[in-house]
Amino acid sequence: MALSQRIRKLKPYVAGEQPQDRVYLKLNTNENPYPPSAKVQDALRTFDSERLRLYPDPLCRGLRRRLAEKYGLSPEEVFVSNGSDEVLSFCFYAFFDSTEGKLLFPEVTYSFYPVYCDYYGIAFETVPLSPSLSLDLRGFLGKNPSCGIIFANPNTPTGTCLPLGEVTRLLQNYPPSKAVVIDEAYIDFGGESALPLLSDFSNLLIVRTFSKSMSLAGLRLGFAMGRKELIQALFAAKDAFNSYPVNTLTQLIGEMALSDEPYYNAITGKIIATRERFSKALLGLGWHVLPSKANFVFASKKGIPGKKVYSKLKEAGILVRHFDKERTRDFIRITIGKDEDMDRLIDSLANLFS
Amino acid sequence: MALSQRIRKLKPYVAGEQPQDRVYLKLNTNENPYPPSAKVQDALRTFDSERLRLYPDPLCRGLRRRLAEKYGLSPEEVFVSNGSDEVLSFCFYAFFDSTEGKLLFPEVTYSFYPVYCDYYGIAFETVPLSPSLSLDLRGFLGKNPSCGIIFANPNTPTGTCLPLGEVTRLLQNYPPSKAVVIDEAYIDFGGESALPLLSDFSNLLIVRTFSKSMSLAGLRLGFAMGRKELIQALFAAKDAFNSYPVNTLTQLIGEMALSDEPYYNAITGKIIATRERFSKALLGLGWHVLPSKANFVFASKKGIPGKKVYSKLKEAGILVRHFDKERTRDFIRITIGKDEDMDRLIDSLANLFS
Numbered sequence: 001m002a003l004s005q006r007i008r009k010l011k012p013y014v015a016g017e018q019p020q021d022r023v024y025l026k027l028n029t030n031e032n033p034y035p036p037s038a039k040v041q042d043a044l045r046t047f048d049s050e051r052l053r054l055y056p057d058p059l060c061r062g063l064r065r066r067l068a069e070k071y072g073l074s075p076e077e078v079f080v081s082n083g084s085d086e087v088l089s090f091c092f093y094a095f096f097d098s099t100e101g102k103l104l105f106p107e108v109t110y111s112f113y114p115v116y117c118d119y120y121g122i123a124f125e126t127v128p129l130s131p132s133l134s135l136d137l138r139g140f141l142g143k144n145p146s147c148g149i150i151f152a153n154p155n156t157p158t159g160t161c162l163p164l165g166e167v168t169r170l171l172q173n174y175p176p177s178k179a180v181v182i183d184e185a186y187i188d189f190g191g192e193s194a195l196p197l198l199s200d201f202s203n204l205l206i207v208r209t210f211s212k213s214m215s216l217a218g219l220r221l222g223f224a225m226g227r228k229e230l231i232q233a234l235f236a237a238k239d240a241f242n243s244y245p246v247n248t249l250t251q252l253i254g255e256m257a258l259s260d261e262p263y264y265n266a267i268t269g270k271i272i273a274t275r276e277r278f279s280k281a282l283l284g285l286g287w288h289v290l291p292s293k294a295n296f297v298f299a300s301k302k303g304i305p306g307k308k309v310y311s312k313l314k315e316a317g318i319l320v321r322h323f324d325k326e327r328t329r330d331f332i333r334i335t336i337g338k339d340e341d342m343d344r345l346i347d348s349l350a351n352l353f354s
Numbered sequence: 355m356a357l358s359q360r361i362r363k364l365k366p367y368v369a370g371e372q373p374q375d376r377v378y379l380k381l382n383t384n385e386n387p388y389p390p391s392a393k394v395q396d397a398l399r400t401f402d403s404e405r406l407r408l409y410p411d412p413l414c415r416g417l418r419r420r421l422a423e424k425y426g427l428s429p430e431e432v433f434v435s436n437g438s439d440e441v442l443s444f445c446f447y448a449f450f451d452s453t454e455g456k457l458l459f460p461e462v463t464y465s466f467y468p469v470y471c472d473y474y475g476i477a478f479e480t481v482p483l484s485p486s487l488s489l490d491l492r493g494f495l496g497k498n499p500s501c502g503i504i505f506a507n508p509n510t511p512t513g514t515c516l517p518l519g520e521v522t523r524l525l526q527n528y529p530p531s532k533a534v535v536i537d538e539a540y541i542d543f544g545g546e547s548a549l550p551l552l553s554d555f556s557n558l559l560i561v562r563t564f565s566k567s568m569s570l571a572g573l574r575l576g577f578a579m580g581r582k583e584l585i586q587a588l589f590a591a592k593d594a595f596n597s598y599p600v601n602t603l604t605q606l607i608g609e610m611a612l613s614d615e616p617y618y619n620a621i622t623g624k625i626i627a628t629r630e631r632f633s634k635a636l637l638g639l640g641w642h643v644l645p646s647k648a649n650f651v652f653a654s655k656k657g658i659p660g661k662k663v664y665s666k667l668k669e670a671g672i673l674v675r676h677f678d679k680e681r682t683r684d685f686i687r688i689t690i691g692k693d694e695d696m697d698r699l700i701d702s703l704a705n706l707f708s
Contacts, residue, residue, distance in 0.1 A: 239366030
């Protein structure tokens with residue numbers, strides 16, 4: 001077998017199910033229940049396919065300019081790549097090496113983080129959550145020398161979000177020579193972004209995605225915001241892996257989506273309203289629900305293992321996600337769909353576990 | 355500066371210029387002068403953008419099935435990813451580690467190979483070309499223990515192509531426990547593919563792209579063909595880097611392009627005819643032209659440094675590529691465009707250097 005040592009040892013990330021056979025109500029991978037902006041459809045209809053014969057702009061200038069305008073930055077402070085998963089991969093490569101200490105991230109968080117560590121050979125240490133399963137940033141400061149910090153805010157799969165004050169305190173007390181990466185994939189659903197801190201902290205990098213609030217999971221587009229030096233390092237990593245990771249159509253569709261803020265504000269508002277309504281309904285059925293600022297909720301019901309809830313719902317044609325680890329196995333993570341989707345789920349839960 | 359050791363040392367690949375300001379006749383990055391199939395335009399016009407709200411099929415099943423049918427393989431023997439650059443990156447990760455010897459590749463070849471080595475920390479050794487600048491595969495066998503071989507056939511930037519017999523002899527004499535990756539980005543322009551060898555050699559992997567003969571450089575789509583075990587390793591690498599590197603539209607457009615073989619045969623035929631005609635015209639002007647089986651030619655004129663040719667042509671609005679290394683600096687690499695493009699270039703060369 002002509003395989004490298006590193007591939008023999010590698011344990012890949014396991015994404016949520018994407019079944020292509022049976023039709024499920026998909027509440028398992030935090031996709032948006034509403035279509036992308038109509039401007040996306042227009043862009044596709046009028047796109048001249050001859051443009052595809054040429055390589056894309058490797059610097060994604062138009063798209064980065066738009067993002068910079070939207071967030072009050074300069075284009076040199078914005079990086080884009082093929083989904084926030086790829087942006088994160090380049091972050092691990094460019095910012096974290098454990099020669100100077102381990103990388104720190106929460107014990108319960110996006111389960112891709114340890115996989116990136118594995119891919120690049122980065123040693124890490126996890127920081128416990130509080131008893132209520134929220135992030136406890138003090139835990140990041142009491143550790144031995146570390147080579148950087150990454151956490152998701154809102155966190156996944158819990159959905160809880162830290163206020164800006166706590167994030168500020170972390171940055172004030174962490175060495176400015178080491179990167180702090182905040183994964184804000186879910187920030188548009190009501191959390192407080194660390195964006196205002198970029199001007200004060202040169203070691204802060206914020207990662208975002210078009211997959212959730214922009215309803216473009218199928219497009220694979222993510223971005224990062226931070227000081228020019230950090231963005232240049234991400235470009236260097238990209239240019240040693242794949243010079244053109246974002247194709248011409250994706251760059252254009254991203255720009256079009258950014259030009260329709262009213263539509264996206266409207267659907268985000270609907271998802272937030274549905275989340276609040278659904279959370280109350282779940283509480284009404286006797287479930288424990290963590291306070292969420294994301295487009296999903298993390299919930300459990302006493303005496304019923306999360307795995308059983310997952311399986312029973314799958315039989316009923318509804319996919320949710322279960323994480324079979326010590327602190328998460330009582331729970332299921334439920335994506336917020338449309339009102340009618342959540343009503344169907346509430347009915348199923350009431351029937352199955354009352 | 356919050357940067358890792360590895361990023362400080364990294365020297366990224368430098369792709370050919372993609373100027374977005376002035377309009378050049380672009381004969382520098384081996385793009386196809388003809389548009390993609392009309393089926394690509396149809397696919398874009400009729401695509402329902404709502405599909406983009408969901409994640410893509412991470413296994414790219416439809417596209418892999420089509421490729422498998424086209425090349426007489428099973429889908430399990432096909433891997434697809436975001437451009438052949440990304441496929442190659444996963445190959446370096448999955449197959450080559452220098453604990454058992456260095457990786458071998460030709461001294462003159464795709465200049466991304468040493469960058470991947472740098473990215474993943476793989477030691478390598480280069481094998482000299484023959485005096486006529488063609489690959490000399492015997493050079494790969496006389497070396498100390500190596501961890502694998504990669505070469506491009508046709509090679510770049512030279513354009514020369516080895517016959518199947520020589521490739522077969524290499525595989526017969528190289529340890530079957532170590533991977534041999536053949537980068538066939540340019541194979542459709544008249545070279546002999548190693549495809550018939552896949553059934554005999556379990557360590558052979560062939561990498562291809564939609565960027566050149568399929569006229570879809572802007573789409574970023576590449577693929578690999580080989581035994582199931584090798585393909586599984588590429589999937590494992592992908593799943594530790596980015597679960598969904600190929601977006602929904604790209605998968606669909608790739609399928610559509612594959613369904614229009616007559617069109618692609620026609621434009622490939624035209625490019626080959628133009629190459630032969632152009633090569634003769636260059637010879638007529640007193641240039642030295644390597645025999646090419648690619649959509650470009652590598653040419654030099656005695657007494658005129660390649661760099662000077664490159665600069666003078668750029669002033670005249672024509673981009674070609676110059677590689678400033680010992681064995682290549684006398685030459686320029688010229689992409690084959692349409693007949694009229696090459697006529698314009700011949701006129702410029704006649705005026706500038708007669």
